[in-house]
Amino acid sequence: MKTPEHTLLPGVAFCAWNDSETLARDLAGQVADRLRQSIETRGGALMVVSGGQTPVDFFRVLSGQALPWEKVTILPSDERWVPADSDQRNSRLIRRNLLQGAAASSRLIDLVETDDQSPEQSAERASDRLYPLHWPADVVVLGMGEDGHTASLFPDAPELAFALSADAPSVVVTTPPSQSTVRLTLSARVLSGAALTALLIRGEGKRVALEEAVSAPLAIGPMPVRYFFQQPLRVVWSP
Numbered sequence: 001m002k003t004p005e006h007t008l009l010p011g012v013a014f015c016a017w018n019d020s021e022t023l024a025r026d027l028a029g030q031v032a033d034r035l036r037q038s039i040e041t042r043g044g045a046l047m048v049v050s051g052g053q054t055p056v057d058f059f060r061v062l063s064g065q066a067l068p069w070e071k072v073t074i075l076p077s078d079e080r081w082v083p084a085d086s087d088q089r090n091s092r093l094i095r096r097n098l099l100q101g102a103a104a105s106s107r108l109i110d111l112v113e114t115d116d117q118s119p120e121q122s123a124e125r126a127s128d129r130l131y132p133l134h135w136p137a138d139v140v141v142l143g144m145g146e147d148g149h150t151a152s153l154f155p156d157a158p159e160l161a162f163a164l165s166a167d168a169p170s171v172v173v174t175t176p177p178s179q180s181t182v183r184l185t186l187s188a189r190v191l192s193g194a195a196l197t198a199l200l201i202r203g204e205g206k207r208v209a210l211e212e213a214v215s216a217p218l219a220i221g222p223m224p225v226r227y228f229f230q231q232p233l234r235v236v237w238s239p
């Protein structure tokens with residue numbers, strides 16, 4: 001560990017690691033413990049994980065954890081509206097890095113299905129698939145961009161206020177002008193309240209962005225990640 005864990009804001013803990021591998025081992029251990037507890041108490045576990053490049057080491061370590069993976073349901077926090085075989089698909093990254101070995105027996109629910117005709121149809125159908133799941137999720141592992149977006153809750157998305165509202169469906173289409181593709185995102189409502197919520201970030205740029213986010217935690221719009229500072233959150237960082 002590089003720094004002892006300390007509190008950034010009430011309920012928001014921060015821990016910096018020397019390297020991504022050590023961070024991944026620690027976080028994977030905590031996540032696996034939480035999933036195990038849920039499986040023991042209610043027979044299954046629900047985990048939401050971010051896409052992007054940051055969680056790859058974490059996914060590989062987590063996939064090696066001894067768990068009854070067939071009882072674990074996994075959801076991407078968000079998705080890009082791109083063809084199923086595109087490298088930009090978060091679900092593809094999760095399949096390739098997390099659903100490996102024993103973890104291949106877990107169930108991954110895609111936000112986009114091949115016969116969906118539009119992002120809006122994907123969001124509606126995915127919301128229906130998510131409805132019968134056991135909410136809140138047991139574990140949510142979020143990522144963050146240097147602009148303060150998390151999942152596909154982008155500062156410039158016209159749909160941001162709706163996606164953050166209590167009335168939002170489980171899955172919302174977002175169209176941030178800053179991005180090259182239309183996005184689908186779990187709404188803040190369904191990303192909230194997990195027994196363990198972690199924010200996994202790497203690199204100096206994201207550390208600076210985190211400092212900025214923490215400096216004005218109530219102004220959510222300019223940095224949507226701030227929404228998750230209102231609940232217990234464990235922020236983990238490595239270079």
Ligand SMILES: O=C1O[C@H](COP(=O)(O)O)[C@@H](O)[C@H](O)[C@H]1O
Pocket residue numbers: 050051052053054055077078079090142143144145150151152
């Ligand atoms: O667009 C996205 O960005 C964030 C961060 O991605 P990273 O590649 O910088 O780790 C990610 O958490 C989100 O799921 C993804 O769709």
